[in-house]
Amino acid sequence: MRIGTFLKSASLVALLACAGTPALAETPPDQLIVGVSLVNMLSLDPSAMSGRESTEVNSNIYDSLLETDPVEKGVFHPRLASSWEVNDARDTITFKLRDDVKFHSGNPLSAKDFVWSVTRAFALGIGGSNIRVFGYNEKNIAEMITAPDDHTVVVRLPKASDPDLILGVIAGSGIGMVIDSKLAMEHEKNGDFGQAWLTTNSAGSGPFKLVRWQANDTVVLQRVDDHWSGPAKMRRIIYRHMPESQSQRLALQRDDIDIAMGMSVADVKALQTDEKLATAEVPSGNVYYLAVSMKDEKFKDQRVRLALRHLIDYEGINETILPFYGKLHQRPLSPGLPGSLPDPGYKLDAAFAKEQLAAAGYPNGFKTTIRVLADSPFVNVATAIQASLAQGGITAEIITGNGDQTYGAMRDRKFEMVVGRGGDRNGSHPYTSLLSLVYNPNNTDEAKLYTLQAWRTSFQSKEINELLDAALIEPDAEKQRASYEKIQTLYEELVPSIQVISQSYDTVVYQADLKNYIAHPYQTTRYRNLEKDR
Incomplete structure (x- = not known):
């Protein structure tokens, strides 16, 4: 970070802190300061x-x-809904909402706001892809999710599924976040449902x-003192851009921030001996991968895909770049x-890869591009893969960018190669873990199945789709397990568009005097109960 940028951020902390608190001192007891790269924060519209x-x-x-439990997978807790019930046929979920909730604007929150938030995403085509796979679409969403009164939400399942999976989407994704419809529509322009303003x-x-x-x-959040669940412990949360x-x-080390995210391996190791600091290893269902677009002729x-599978130094990347x-x-x-x-044991084998490339008509390799986030460890992984691809004669130009430039190209299905991280964020269910990477029911551009990595990369297997659909509703646990195993075996045989390199987890470093801090594996870490023991 340049000195000017650092001093600018430090001045902001001083300005927002209690009077008399110096800029370069212990963070205020009622403010949480988080150091993180904000380069990928492009919109705060929950749907976008x-x-x-x-x-x-x-x-x-x-x-x-409702909210997911940060520790116990598959456990949900009430939030706006005081209760919910799944009917005997397991095709309808009925939520009963609290009657004492108000938005920050003072407008009362009702079941109709939830319905509006969900249907808005479909109307704009900017979200909801993680719920589309369960059969929801622009044509049926209005009849599948309804509000018979101000405090009741009824969610019907368009096709046979596990209701717990729908609960997971509502609890842990942007489409389940309830927007103040009245306030948003006051800022509507040209039929955008307030999207430009909500950005x-x-x-x-x-x-x-x-x-x-x-x-x-910088991002600054202020406590809502009259919040319906009681005031949070922290008066402010300040996110500082620290790439x-x-x-x-x-x-x-200087006590200027309380939490640091996305630090390098070397710096995490160096701080582990500091008694004032603690580290949290946060599990994730995401994976690091090399993805290619099967819309590309190569x-x-x-x-060619088989050659790529053997032009990755799996052990070297995990041992030197991805610790933590x-x-x-x-x-x-x-x-x-x-x-x-168990892992199939793929290894770097340039000689075998060259044989495959020659058989495919590329004896001298070819040129391509790798899109990747500019942040660590992504760009480091891409650089390592660039070097190992060269051993097979493939010249890859690395194109760095922010999240929209990198994953946006994948969502538009206009890319060659991407080094990224994705999949099922919570990794709590084999169906959703596989769904995110292998399932693609509609391979057209118009389908917009953005959260499905197979769709992004134009990989489609009718047999895999059918096996996964059947596994979801299979009552026999052993048969279900066998189906999941068969899917993985078939996926390997087809040499898919995505090669998994590593199972993702995050390491967060924080001040040891933070109380009630639980880094959430679903990227939904909540700070309302956090406080400082100082």
């Missing part, structure tokens, strides 16, 4: 947001009907409200879940 930073910020601004403003009912967002600089790991390390050829952020893994199903299989 991308990236974990936006998800975390919005998880403190907006409320959902940089908020209309929530959460324990904090947005008071400032300066792109690639350089060394700047985060220095700030932690990558349509299975032999990933563990060697090569399957689409997260380890430890029912049906998970």
Whole structure:
């Protein structure tokens, strides 16, 4: 970080802190300061947001009907909904909402706001892809999700499914965050349902409200003192844009920040001996991967994809680049879940890769591009893969960018190669773990199945789709497990468009005197109960 930028951010902290608190001193006891790269925060519209930073910020601004437990997978807790019930046929979920909730604007929150928030995403075509796979679409969403009165929401399932999976989407995704429809529509322009305004403003009912967002600089959240669930412990949450790991390390040691996210391996190791600091290893269902677009003529050829599979130094990447952020893994199903299989043991083998490329008509390799986030460890992984691809004669130009430039190209299906991280964020169910990486029911551009990595990369297997659909509703656990195993075996044989490199997890470094801090594996870390023991 440049000195000017550092001093500018430090001055902001001083300005927002209690009177008399020096800029370069212990953070105020009633303010939480988080050091993180904000380069991928492009929108705070819950339906349009991308990236974990936006998800975390919005998880403190907006409320959902229910929340996922940060420790126990598959456990949900009441939030806006005081209760919910699944009918005997398991095709309808009825939520009963609290009657004492108000938005930050003072407008009362009702079931109709939830319905409006969900249907708005479909109307704009900017979200909801993680619920589309369960059969919801623009034509049926209005009849599938309804509000018979101000405090009742009825969610019907368009096709046979596990209701718990729908609960997970409502609890842990942007489409489940309830927007103040009246306030948003006051800022509507040209039929955008307030989208332009919501990009940089908020209309929530959460324990904090947005008071400032300066792109690639600072996000400031202010406590809502009269919040329906009681005031949060912290008066403010301040996110400081700190893309350089060394700047985060220095700030932690000087007590200028309370939490640091996305630090380098070397800096995390260096801070582990500091008794004033603690580290949290946060599990994730996401994986690091190399993805190719099968719309590209080169990558349509299975032999080319097989060559790529053997032009990755899996062990080297996991041992030198991904400590604290990933563990060697090569399957689409997260380890430890029912049906998970041992790794197939792929290794870097340039000679074999060259044979495959020659057979495919590329004896001298070819030129291509790799899109990747400019942040660590992504760009480091891409650089390592660039070097190993060269051993097979493939010249790859690295194109760095923010989340929209990198994953946006994937969502538009206009890319060659991407080094990224994705999949099922919570990794709590084998179906959703596989769904995110192997399932593609509609391979047209118009389908807009953005959260499905197979769709993004134009990979489609009718047999895999049918196996996964059947596994979801299979009552026999052993048969279900066998189906998940068969899917992985078939996926390997087809040499898919996505090669898994590592199972993702996050390491967060924070001041040891933070109480009730639980880094959430679903990127929805909430700070309403956090306080400082100082």
